[in-house]
Amino acid sequence: MRWAWKIGVVRGIGIYVHFTFLLLVTWVAVGSYMARGSAADAISSILFLIPLFAIIVLHELGHALTAQRFGIQTRDITLYPIGGVARLERMPDDPRQELLVALAGPAVNVVLAGLLYLILVLRGTMESWSAVHWVSGNLLLNLFWINVVLAGFNLLPAFPMDGGRILRALLATRMDAVRATQIAAAIGQSMAILFAVFGFLSHNPFLLFIALFVWMGAAQEASVAQVKTALASIPVSHVMMTEFHVLGPDDPLRVAVQHLLAGYHLDFPVVSDGEVLGILTRSNLVEGLSRYGEAAPVAEVMSRDFLTVDASEMAEVAIARLQQMEQRSAIVVRNGELAGLLSLENIGEFLLIRGALARRRQGTRTAFPLP
CATH class of the missing domain: 3.10.580.10 (CBS-domain)
Known part of the structure; x- marks a missing residue:
């Protein structure tokens, strides 16, 4: 894969780190150093990225290995600053299979959060569930909350998050796939608008970035579904x-x-x-x-x-x-x-030509007859 480094292979699936990941490392290191002027804090923050992205890899492997059960291979898993992407050869045509593949990623985070919760309770070393300090805090507690946040965020009903695919799969059990995708994409874009509004009002550029990410993901899913339908019966x-x-x-x-x-x-x-x-x-x-x-x-x-x-x-x-x-x-x-x-x-x-002719036919049907 271009602009990415291969760091491992799991069940025949290549794991890559995109070069933009270095931007995240730099941003985290600079931000930690500027907070207290401590080089040790900067190093600790960088080291904390290792278990964080290990969790993301496990999340994506949940999707990939579940897809393998349905005969769908995964080309690779790539880590980006905003998370990971498992490139499946295709999504399952059966909505029930798509539902299981989409649920598998958040399910991994739920299981990890449960295990970490159990360890924290048994050790009795946790002062408070809200005592989260990313640099010098309780590592297990930090990882627990990361899994909770990842599971919750990915279950939002918006493409390209898992929740958007879960919603599409549930809708597809009652209607055709294109209509289900259109509805799920519309809901996703509505959420993108909300993210953008909150990001603007709170002066949070990260929320604005997420809004753009969700909007583009929803538009792409709707476009792919329309293309797939348009070419389904065309030799x-x-x-x-x-x-x-x-x-x-x-x-x-x-x-x-x-x-x-x-x-x-x-x-x-x-x-x-x-x-x-x-x-x-x-x-x-x-x-x-x-x-x-x-x-x-x-x-x-x-x-x-x-x-x-x-x-x-x-x-x-x-x-x-x-x-x-x-x-x-x-x-x-x-x-x-x-x-x-x-x-x-x-x-x-x-x-392009097929779409133009379809719009022409639709316009002819809806045009008012001349007196």
Whole structure:
């Protein structure tokens, strides 16, 4: 993963730390030092981030391992300054499975909070439940409250928090998934407005940041649901490009440059004797030009690891496979022969046109008849 460092693997799931995590470390260290002018406080605050983010990893593993039970793999877990993100290949189509996956993360925090509560009571070392001091306080008490806060915050009914997915899953048991997502997204955006108002009135920039985060997450979920529905019954043959340039493995890169500048697509199938050998992406081309020059053959820089989809395959499934492989284009075949090129850009154009026609039909139905 770009801009992230791998720190471990659990059950085949890579754990990464994004480079922006360093901003949090710096902010915590500076804030602690400025509070009392103590370097020891700054070091203690940084060290406290270790168990904090260990808890976040366990939370995300709760989602990931539950998803594995339903045959859904997790690409990776990445730690950001605002928390962790487990990138599942997809969310379960069954609302009951989605509910269990969404609940698994907060459930981990509830279990951890329960264990910490039990330890604190048995040890009898806790002075007060509210005696929380992040730098020099009772570590177990601090971790107890962190788990309580994480569970409570994530259960808020707003995307992209777990509560938004729980609400969507519950609604989806009584209505279609798109309508359920729209309702959950609307509730989430309403909460984002409340966060923004309280953040503005209390001069709390963190609440304003959360408001933006929630608003964007809700909008993205609604958009993804609409796209999924729009492409659910559309075959790849309806959205693929049928007019495109084909390159040979021995063609110099200058030929690809000419096609790129004169055409409208960014990736080119590489074909020899009717067989697709690879695909030359724009990034392949740029890297090849910088390393070898425009006289280098296409075969030198093309990608041999490419996605092939059948023209009769549903576009929704093809897009999921593209996202899973983190590719932008796929080769489309029909009866084993090259038939087209599927790209995310072309799918976007298809959805744009489909949306415009849908609005036109809706406007025609609701227009007042002329006298």
